[in-house]
Amino acid sequence: MSSVRQITEYLNIDLEKELWCCNRCGYELISARENYKKGCLVYIRKDPTTIYNSVLTGPFSFSPDPDWAMLVEFYCPNCGVMIENEMLPPGHPVTHDIELDIDKLKEKYLTAKSDK
Amino acid sequence: MRPNPKKLLEWIKPGAPTDEELECMKLLQPGDYEIYTEKLNNFLLESKEVFLKLGVSSMLRSGDLVTGIYAPSGDMVAAWCGTYLHAVVGQLPIKYVAETWIKDPTVGCKDGDIFYCSDPLYGGIHNCDQIVVMPVFNDDELIAWTNAAVHQPETGACEPGGMPLTAKTRHDEGMLLSPIKIGENFRLREDLVEMCVNLMSRAPRMQAIDMRARLSAADRLRTRLVALAQEKGNDFVKGLFRRILIEAEEGTRRRIREWNDGTYRAVCFMDIVGEKHKLVRNYLTLHKKDDRLIWDFTGTSPETDSPQHCMPHALAANVAIHLMSYSFHDLPVSGGIFAPMEWIVPDGCMFNPHYEAAQSNSAPSCHGAMTLGTICMSKLMFDSPQRELVAAATGNTGVGIIVSGENQWGVLIADFLAFGLNTEGHGARSDMDGIDAYGFSHCPTGRAPDVEDIENEFQFFNLVAKLCKDSGGFGKYRGGAGTETIYSVNYVNYALYNSHVKGSKVRNCIGLFGGYPPGTLPGIEVLHTDLWEKLKRGDKDIPTGAVQLISERTIKGDYKISSIFQKTHVMENGDIWVVFSGGGAGYGDVLERAPEMVMDDLRREIISHWTAENVYHVAYDPETLEADVEKTKQLRKKERENRKARAMTWAEFEKEWSQLRPPEDILDYYGSWPDGKKTREIIRL
Numbered sequence: 001m002s003s004v005r006q007i008t009e010y011l012n013i014d015l016e017k018e019l020w021c022c023n024r025c026g027y028e029l030i031s032a033r034e035n036y037k038k039g040c041l042v043y044i045r046k047d048p049t050t051i052y053n054s055v056l057t058g059p060f061s062f063s064p065d066p067d068w069a070m071l072v073e074f075y076c077p078n079c080g081v082m083i084e085n086e087m088l089p090p091g092h093p094v095t096h097d098i099e100l101d102i103d104k105l106k107e108k109y110l111t112a113k114s115d116k
Numbered sequence: 117m118r119p120n121p122k123k124l125l126e127w128i129k130p131g132a133p134t135d136e137e138l139e140c141m142k143l144l145q146p147g148d149y150e151i152y153t154e155k156l157n158n159f160l161l162e163s164k165e166v167f168l169k170l171g172v173s174s175m176l177r178s179g180d181l182v183t184g185i186y187a188p189s190g191d192m193v194a195a196w197c198g199t200y201l202h203a204v205v206g207q208l209p210i211k212y213v214a215e216t217w218i219k220d221p222t223v224g225c226k227d228g229d230i231f232y233c234s235d236p237l238y239g240g241i242h243n244c245d246q247i248v249v250m251p252v253f254n255d256d257e258l259i260a261w262t263n264a265a266v267h268q269p270e271t272g273a274c275e276p277g278g279m280p281l282t283a284k285t286r287h288d289e290g291m292l293l294s295p296i297k298i299g300e301n302f303r304l305r306e307d308l309v310e311m312c313v314n315l316m317s318r319a320p321r322m323q324a325i326d327m328r329a330r331l332s333a334a335d336r337l338r339t340r341l342v343a344l345a346q347e348k349g350n351d352f353v354k355g356l357f358r359r360i361l362i363e364a365e366e367g368t369r370r371r372i373r374e375w376n377d378g379t380y381r382a383v384c385f386m387d388i389v390g391e392k393h394k395l396v397r398n399y400l401t402l403h404k405k406d407d408r409l410i411w412d413f414t415g416t417s418p419e420t421d422s423p424q425h426c427m428p429h430a431l432a433a434n435v436a437i438h439l440m441s442y443s444f445h446d447l448p449v450s451g452g453i454f455a456p457m458e459w460i461v462p463d464g465c466m467f468n469p470h471y472e473a474a475q476s477n478s479a480p481s482c483h484g485a486m487t488l489g490t491i492c493m494s495k496l497m498f499d500s501p502q503r504e505l506v507a508a509a510t511g512n513t514g515v516g517i518i519v520s521g522e523n524q525w526g527v528l529i530a531d532f533l534a535f536g537l538n539t540e541g542h543g544a545r546s547d548m549d550g551i552d553a554y555g556f557s558h559c560p561t562g563r564a565p566d567v568e569d570i571e572n573e574f575q576f577f578n579l580v581a582k583l584c585k586d587s588g589g590f591g592k593y594r595g596g597a598g599t600e601t602i603y604s605v606n607y608v609n610y611a612l613y614n615s616h617v618k619g620s621k622v623r624n625c626i627g628l629f630g631g632y633p634p635g636t637l638p639g640i641e642v643l644h645t646d647l648w649e650k651l652k653r654g655d656k657d658i659p660t661g662a663v664q665l666i667s668e669r670t671i672k673g674d675y676k677i678s679s680i681f682q683k684t685h686v687m688e689n690g691d692i693w694v695v696f697s698g699g700g701a702g703y704g705d706v707l708e709r710a711p712e713m714v715m716d717d718l719r720r721e722i723i724s725h726w727t728a729e730n731v732y733h734v735a736y737d738p739e740t741l742e743a744d745v746e747k748t749k750q751l752r753k754k755e756r757e758n759r760k761a762r763a764m765t766w767a768e769f770e771k772e773w774s775q776l777r778p779p780e781d782i783l784d785y786y787g788s789w790p791d792g793k794k795t796r797e798i799i800r801l
């Protein structure tokens with residue numbers, strides 16, 4: 001059993017190093033006990049019409065109202081893959097979405113490994 | 117005495133097995149469990165068909181309903197789904213009747229009795245959902261309960277359609293029935309039926325027929341269970357029921373135990389409160405510890421003077437739609453699934469309001485929580501044997517389009533236009549696109565009615581019904597497309613129309629692992645049109661979609677672009693309106709979507725050329741729709757570089773982001789910013 005677990009589409013945890021890593025390029029983002037988003041590059045997409053093309057303009061259209069919500073995009077600083085994004089009202093705190101019990105994980109996977 | 121909300125929530129879980137039940141389980145021989153659980157499922161399927169064939173209202177005929185089998189204690193043993201949430205909350209009025217009325221000398225419970233209820237304070241979802249409950253007796257022993265439930269699209273409230281956006285308290289919401297005995301000797305009591313029909317004077321025929329449809333379904337199920345008990349004995353049935361509950365509980369615990377311990381969080385935002393556009397927050401912290409799941413909704417915005425609330429048990433039941441259709445889809449649809457779960461729903465938040473609060477919009481108010489449940493469970497299940505069940509959120513717009521008035525046959529109706537309701541886009545999965553126009557967010561098996569059926573029955577002409585371009589959230593795997601429909605009032609001088617669809621300002625549907633949420637949904641109406649003249653002349657420029665309608669404007673009339681969310685208003689003959697059902701959210705980075713899949717989306721008109729070029733960064737021949745794979749690689753490499761160039765470090769981001777804040781006027785109902793704590797008392801008249 002490897003000490004690296006794939007936790008999301010784009011994130012691995014290296015249990016021996018206790019690090020979040022990019023699944024695509026292996027780049028070491030930040031401590032596995034931190035919010036991985038802090039180890040990403042972050043882009044505030046203030047104009048949602050750059051993703052949601054809308055024939056309508058004005059207060060009601062096919063694109064979210066930026067007064068109500070903006071996209072916050074998190075990229076791998078090395079390969080630029082989009083690891084996650086959030087649709088948040090401007091200034092709303094970013095979510096600490098995955099907070100794993102690292103000690104439990106190490107016990108589950110590393111102990112099992114050394115037993116073998 | 118009304119049960120308290122904590123008790124209702126606890127009632128979702130099964131009670132402990134009795135010694136008698138454990139003893140009865142020994143009667144099951146090898147193979148019996150498999151054979152007789154399947155038999156129960158067949159009974160349910162038959163009762164569902166009876167239900168579907170006898171009722172008239174749209175949701176009923178779309179299959180957005182449930183029939184269920186419950187143990188004498190009220191624990192859910194099996195259900196045809198249908199609408200999973202009705203199955204889950206179906207337990208609660210039964211447990212109430214079992215605890216109170218059975219023992220009450222003025223009520224009691226005997227073979228042939230029929231109970232009926234609709235009040236969320238007694239375990240329902242909202243008062244539109246009417247539930248019939250029948251005890252099942254064999255040899256003078258109560259061996260089970262059956263139920264049949266479906267949304268009734270009229271309640272006699274202060275607005276037509278049963279879900280009044282202007283309701284301030286429960287007193288504005290029409291008929292609210294605590295569980296009552298509405299029939300004896302296998303027959304409904306006509307005096308009580310008359311009362312219900314009279315309260316629904318906007319759509320009396322629908323009420324009269326659908327009540328009988330519910331009863332017929334529950335009674336068919338009852339007769340099958342009696343036959344089973346006569347063949348195998350009451351003790352066998354008791355043993356079978358308990359075995360199902362235990363199998364479901366053990367299966368659920370086993371699966372949860374395998375997943376990674378930790379805390380998973382998600383947040384989403386709803387853009388309506390009452391009849392206004394205002395921002396509210398839904399927040400979920402999901403704790404997974406050993407074999408338990410703890411659902412904590414702390415951080416959700418406070419209760420308001422609107423009908424957008426639900427009771428904690430209704431919240432749990434709505435979130436269970438994901439559990440029963442994804443995470444534990446292969447386990448019996450029974451109360452056993454909930455044994456390892458706990459829920460924390462703070463007093464005074466929109467999911468746990470004062471008992472006087474209006475909550476007729478309970479189901480649509482839970483769409484955000486349904487999104488959060490799907491997202492947190494998907495993040496929990498990715499590193500597990502259940503990775504194939506990982507998904508972004510379903511559309512969750514709740515396409516409640518309600519029309520009322522006289523239909524083309526002169527019959528009074530108040531009903532859903534169920535096409536949009538049952539054609540939301542599915543969330544993208546970890547290995548495939550979401551299903552286009554998959555169904556109803558509360559009912560994976562819901563079926564959209566045929567256009568011909570709508571035109572034959574209602575007072576409307578259906579100009580367009582098709583998949584909506586660019587409506588599914590973009591990603592490595594695309595969210596399922598929603599639909600667009602265009603209606604016009606036909607045959608009658610006017611009709612009343614209201615819409616509970618959310619998402620004109622921000623969607624409560626969110627993507628997964630870099631997949632984008634879907635776009636917003638505007639409201640489009642064209643009044644005083646020349647549509648009939650154009651059709652009579654055979655004009656060739658009649659629009660075939662919403663974008664064409666508003667950009668080319670070949671139909672003359674007064675164009676009104678506003679919110680898709682509309683309180684009750686009059687639409688005149690020839691007036692046009694557009695209904696959008698929301699697409700599902702995307703999964704994964706758009707730059708990883710296979711160029712051939714993007715071309716296929718173009719061929720099927722699921723996305724626009726603008727999206728293929730600007731979102732997916734694919735190079736292709738616009739004539740042949742053949743992708744240039746090499747050039748696409750270069751474009752995408754460049755876009756990755758662009759991303760890195762325009763992005764900031766976390767510290768830089770925090771500095772800039774923390775300076776921003778939404779406009780004050782949209783935060784009136786949000787609670788404290790940004791944590792959504794209660795900031796004022798609501799005084800209800």
Ligand SMILES: [Zn+2]
Binds near residue numbers: 023024027079081
């Ligand atoms: Zn990377």
